[in-house]
Amino acid sequence: MGDCDSIYIGQTGRNLKTRVNEHLNNHEKSPFGSHLHHTKHKFSTDNVRLLHMAERGRKLTALENLEIIKAKNTSNVRVLNEEIPSSTLADYYYNRIISTSSL
Numbered sequence: 345m346g347d348c349d350s351i352y353i354g355q356t357g358r359n360l361k362t363r364v365n366e367h368l369n370n371h372e373k374s375p376f377g378s379h380l381h382h383t384k385h386k387f388s389t390d391n392v393r394l395l396h397m398a399e400r401g402r403k404l405t406a407l408e409n410l411e412i413i414k415a416k417n418t419s420n421v422r423v424l425n426e427e428i429p430s431s432t433l434a435d436y437y438y439n440r441i442i443s444t445s446s447l
């Protein structure tokens with residue numbers, strides 16, 4: 345987002361712009377929507393990176409959590425996502441162990 349060092353990680357099974365508009369329209373509840381709303385930063389698909397493609401479900405959610413955890417451990421970016429609850433981490437490790445494909 346230009347000079348902005350904030351990132352947001354999220355999954356969607358639908359059109360990306362539809363999903364982003366939901367964040368903007370619910371900016372009281374969405375940290376991503378709130379950031380765009382308050383800073384007037386503009387969302388652009390040029391700044392979007394596709395991290396994984398998977399069927400919606402436990403594996404995709406595990407991948408989403410993994411990427412959030414990885415990003416939170418990266419020092420030069422501000423991650424807008426909320427902290428992953430530790431109960432979710434158990435699910436992530438479970439998925440990582442049973443998954444035959446590499447993450």
Ligand SMILES: [Zn+2]
Nearest residue numbers: 345348350385
């Ligand atoms: Zn920003």
